[in-house]
Amino acid sequence: MTRLLGGREATLAAACLVAALVFAAASPVFLTPGNLLTVLRNSTELLLAALGMTLLLAMGAIDVSIGMAMGLAAIVVGQLLMAGIDPALAGIAGPLAGAALGLVAGAVVAFGKIPAIVATLGLLGVYRAGIFLTLGGAWLSGIPTGLTDLVATPVLGVPPAIVLIGLAYLAVFVLLRRTPFGPHLLAVGNSDEKARLSGIAVTRIRLMTFVVAGALAGLAATFYIATYRNVSMTIGATLPLEAIAAAVLGGTSILGGRCTLVGTVLGVILIRLMQNGLLLVGVPSLWQPVVTGAMLLIVLGLEAGAGSEGLRRLVRRPA
Amino acid sequence: MPTPLLEARGLTKRFGALTALSGVDLDVNAGEVLALLGDNGAGKSTFIKVLAGAHAPTEGTLTIGGTPVAFASPQDAANVGIATIFQELALSENLSIAENVFLGREIVRRVAGVPFLRRREMKDVVGRLLDELDAHISDPDAPVGSLSGGQRQAVAICRALYLDARLVIMDEPTAALAVAETRKVLDLTRRLADRGCAVLLISHNIADVFEVSDRMAVFRRGRKVAERRRDATDPEEIVSLITGAHPDVRALDKQQ
Numbered sequence: 195m196t197r198l199l200g201g202r203e204a205t206l207a208a209a210c211l212v213a214a215l216v217f218a219a220a221s222p223v224f225l226t227p228g229n230l231l232t233v234l235r236n237s238t239e240l241l242l243a244a245l246g247m248t249l250l251l252a253m254g255a256i257d258v259s260i261g262m263a264m265g266l267a268a269i270v271v272g273q274l275l276m277a278g279i280d281p282a283l284a285g286i287a288g289p290l291a292g293a294a295l296g297l298v299a300g301a302v303v304a305f306g307k308i309p310a311i312v313a314t315l316g317l318l319g320v321y322r323a324g325i326f327l328t329l330g331g332a333w334l335s336g337i338p339t340g341l342t343d344l345v346a347t348p349v350l351g352v353p354p355a356i357v358l359i360g361l362a363y364l365a366v367f368v369l370l371r372r373t374p375f376g377p378h379l380l381a382v383g384n385s386d387e388k389a390r391l392s393g394i395a396v397t398r399i400r401l402m403t404f405v406v407a408g409a410l411a412g413l414a415a416t417f418y419i420a421t422y423r424n425v426s427m428t429i430g431a432t433l434p435l436e437a438i439a440a441a442v443l444g445g446t447s448i449l450g451g452r453c454t455l456v457g458t459v460l461g462v463i464l465i466r467l468m469q470n471g472l473l474l475v476g477v478p479s480l481w482q483p484v485v486t487g488a489m490l491l492i493v494l495g496l497e498a499g500a501g502s503e504g505l506r507r508l509v510r511r512p513a
Numbered sequence: 514m515p516t517p518l519l520e521a522r523g524l525t526k527r528f529g530a531l532t533a534l535s536g537v538d539l540d541v542n543a544g545e546v547l548a549l550l551g552d553n554g555a556g557k558s559t560f561i562k563v564l565a566g567a568h569a570p571t572e573g574t575l576t577i578g579g580t581p582v583a584f585a586s587p588q589d590a591a592n593v594g595i596a597t598i599f600q601e602l603a604l605s606e607n608l609s610i611a612e613n614v615f616l617g618r619e620i621v622r623r624v625a626g627v628p629f630l631r632r633r634e635m636k637d638v639v640g641r642l643l644d645e646l647d648a649h650i651s652d653p654d655a656p657v658g659s660l661s662g663g664q665r666q667a668v669a670i671c672r673a674l675y676l677d678a679r680l681v682i683m684d685e686p687t688a689a690l691a692v693a694e695t696r697k698v699l700d701l702t703r704r705l706a707d708r709g710c711a712v713l714l715i716s717h718n719i720a721d722v723f724e725v726s727d728r729m730a731v732f733r734r735g736r737k738v739a740e741r742r743r744d745a746t747d748p749e750e751i752v753s754l755i756t757g758a759h760p761d762v763r764a765l766d767k768q769q
């Protein structure tokens with residue numbers, strides 16, 4: 195499978211192209227620069243969250259509370275802005291809040307020895323209640339434009355948002371492929387017992403991965419506030435599904451030990467292209483999670499059918 | 514006789530109701546190959562896993578160079594110079610050969626506090642170690658999952674060699690190796706000991722053990738039932754100690 199990843203990425207790029215061609219034929223709006231820009235703009239938060247999810251999946255974990263973590267971080271950023279804090283500081287508070295929430299999730303998983311899916315499902319409930327209680331059933335709105343201006347006003351012709359997202363991707367790439375953290379994370383994802391015998395501090399790697407993923411979700415929150423300048427009760431509700439789908443479409447194993455960042459980027463683009471195109475041809479947005487979920491299930495089904503060893507392991511009953 | 518490098522006293526390990534290791538006393542000396550023998554399930558792997566920091570002993574003490582130690586993790590054992598090749602090898606199939614050899618102790622260059630992997634340097638070191646073993650592996654970047662059992666053992670041995678350890682523990686390192694490769698590993702074992710390293714070797718091959726070891730300890734049902742210098746015993750006696758046919762062992766068995 196590892197050697198086919200290059201093929202997987204090419205397939206995914208082709209799928210993006212085919213989707214684009216079909217939607218271009220079906221809707222005159224689709225290929226306009228304005229619409230494509232919207233697709234890119236709408237991909238920002240998902241891209242950041244999906245990069246974090248890729249690391250978590252590769253490490254053999256998952257975080258379904260990531261959307262709610264983004265929501266909580268967005269509330270922090272929004273309220274700081276409304277309190278008149280300097281927009282740059284408020285923006286930095288996003289990833290910091292996200293990292294703190296990631297630390298909580300990591301601690302519950304690592305010290306509680308609870309499967310990540312169950313632990314983060316519990317946190318999802320807690321965080322959602324937290325969002326509900328802080329918002330009190332209303333929207334957080336009327337957030338000043340300081341942060342928006344800061345990330346969108348071009349410096350030397352380039353919007354800082356693009357530079358920041360590029361830097362975030364680069365940071366994840368370096369961490370994964372150029373520092374010991376990468377092989378350690380992949381070793382834990384392959385087998386935490388073998389990683390431990392090899393002298394890896396498994397708990398530290400778990401915590402670190404959750405913190406990095408949390409910080410990325412928090413950075414997503416900063417961009418969310420910069421773009422929408424409000425927080426609704428449903429913020430982040432579909433984010434975990436979309437982030438998992440993007441990573442898995444890209445070729446990251448849901449069983450850990452293997453991942454590709456380029457694949458995740460392509461997965462994000464495909465998901466957002468599909469959502470945008472379907473909307474343009476008149477499919478109600480209610481169907482978006484259905485389409486995303488279906489893509490996830492189809493890929494998993496295909497991988498199982500293609501005899502992916504990992505999935506057979508999942509299907510087989512434990513001895 | 515100088516103080517032993519490692520002294521195990523009364524080592525006991527229980528897994529629930531099962532006593533896998535029961536009151537084992539054993540010394541390991543620098544410059545010596547000590548072989549552990551015993552039937553399947555005798556407790557050999559459990560014993561070396563305690564020495565390697567992979568299991569915490571239920572009872573008993575370990576001292577290294579006269580200082581008591583308590584390992585919380587395999588990393589702790591590695592830090593005091595104990596390198597272990599586990600029976601199950603403990604390699605990560607999804608990582609490359611070079612990544613496996615250096616896993617947990619990568620060569621890095623810090624730039625602004627960030628530890629960047631020195632991938633070229635690690636690849637070169639692994640290439641040299643593999644050559645030394647004649648391992649027939651050409652590409653240190655190949656994933657370990659693509660290697661044969663013998664090649665994987667060679668990778669695990671490289672890992673232990675790189676640590677430059679005071680004590681090298683090998684749990685059946687030649688089990689999957691062909692004749693020529695087995696020779697290499699036995700030579701290497703001897704060379705390590707001659708270099709002043711202590712070697713603890715587990716093997717079911719009596720001929721290999723007699724060729725390479727200075728001393729032998731026989732385990733049976735979690736106990737150490739005998740300890741012999743090579744020049745004071747012969748293969749028949751060792752086999753009878755392992756199987757329990759030896760009068761000493763029969764007397765011990767009756768006591769229980």
Ligand SMILES: Nc1ncnc2c1ncn2[C@@H]1O[C@H](COP(=O)(O)OP(=O)(O)OP(=O)(O)O)[C@@H](O)[C@H]1O
Binds near residue numbers: 554
């Ligand atoms: N992690 C564990 N949990 C429970 N029981 C264990 C565990 N590890 C080993 N045992 C048991 O302890 C006993 C000793 O096992 P051990 O692996 O030490 O034997 P061994 O002498 O290495 O045998 P072999 O020659 O087959 O490798 C066995 O009965 C085994 O089933």
Ligand SMILES: [Mg+2]
Binds near residue numbers: 557558
């Ligand atoms: Mg064993």
